[in-house]
Structure formats: C-alpha cells, structure tokens
Amino acid sequence: MRAYLYDNLDTDCRETHEQIPSVPVSVEELEASGVLYWKLKDENFEAQIDKICADRNYKNRDQITVSKEGLGDLFDAKIKTFFAEHLHEDEEIRAILEGTGYFDIRDKDDRWVRIKVEAGDLIVLPAGIYHRFTLDTNNYLKAMRLFKEDPVWTPLNRPCDDNSYRKAYLQAITTN
Numbered sequence: 001m002r003a004y005l006y007d008n009l010d011t012d013c014r015e016t017h018e019q020i021p022s023v024p025v026s027v028e029e030l031e032a033s034g035v036l037y038w039k040l041k042d043e044n045f046e047a048q049i050d051k052i053c054a055d056r057n058y059k060n061r062d063q064i065t066v067s068k069e070g071l072g073d074l075f076d077a078k079i080k081t082f083f084a085e086h087l088h089e090d091e092e093i094r095a096i097l098e099g100t101g102y103f104d105i106r107d108k109d110d111r112w113v114r115i116k117v118e119a120g121d122l123i124v125l126p127a128g129i130y131h132r133f134t135l136d137t138n139n140y141l142k143a144m145r146l147f148k149e150d151p152v153w154t155p156l157n158r159p160c161d162d163n164s165y166r167k168a169y170l171q172a173i174t175t176n
C-alpha cells in the first residue's frame, strides 16, 4: 500500500495520478480520515483475516475478480459505478488477493487521496466516507470482500451530504 495526493488531472484514471513532486499520505493520516489498514503476511493470511473478522464482527466474506474476464458483460458498467464518487452506509472492507488497483478517498479537507493497493493489503473504508475505485493499467484485481451481515454496498453517489451516515462520519473524524 502506498498513499499520496491525487493530481486531479483529467487523464485516464488508471494512470498513477501522483503529484510531482509527490505528496505522500501516511497510515496515520489515513486513520485520521477513518481509514484502517493492515498488511497481511503470506504465511498465515487466512488466520490473520479470521482474527480481524472475529475482532471486528465481520461474519461473511466473498470474492470478486475485477477484470474483463471476471466481470464479463458487467465489466464496463461496474467499472463506471466503482469510479463514480460515492459513499456507503456500511464499511467497505477489502483484502487484496491478487493484482493491483486504486482506492481514492476524500480526506478531511476534501482532497483526493489515492491509495494504491496490492496483494496482502486489507483496507477498511468507514461508512459515510466519499470514495471511488479504479483498476490500474494492469486491469486486474482479485479481492476478498468482508461484511458484517448481508452484503449491501449500495453506492450513494455524491452529493448525499444530508445522509445520516455521512453526518455521523464527519462527526467521528472531527472529534478524533
């Protein structure tokens, strides 16, 4: 995982979009936006996932392969949905199994922070945070999706500032 400020250029979102010079964003800064991060080690990957699930009450999991092959006819529509700025009323929890991609999140100053993820990264985006996802130019990412109850992840596209989960999120990060 590596995070940095997004350059906001209007080119292909699958490019790196790293500012020059780069402005890195630390794990602590991500935490200040409510984003949690773990690096899972190869040797006991399953055991680490199981522990995080037990600690955080994630009861269910499935897998998604974000690629042309993995999503078939849904690929174009899904990619578009993922990259539209949105929030969810639940956490978005992803453990990356293979490949690479980018989660972009809005920081407390509403700047885009790009989070490059790769195999072994486990990331939790809190309910109410504005974010989006894109593949990079490798066009392949396989992830485990973890969830507490039934998977919902209904994307609510920005603006939805009156949403109660959005309000609770903003309150949580400002009282941190």
Ligand code: KMT
Pocket (backbone or CB within 6 Å): 064, 066, 082, 092, 094, 132, 133, 141, 143, 153
């Ligand atoms: C979402 O809701 O934005 C996603 O599930 C992103 C794709 S999962 C790597």
Ligand code: NI
Pocket (backbone or CB within 6 Å): 086, 087, 088, 092, 131, 132, 155
């Ligand atoms: Ni999402």
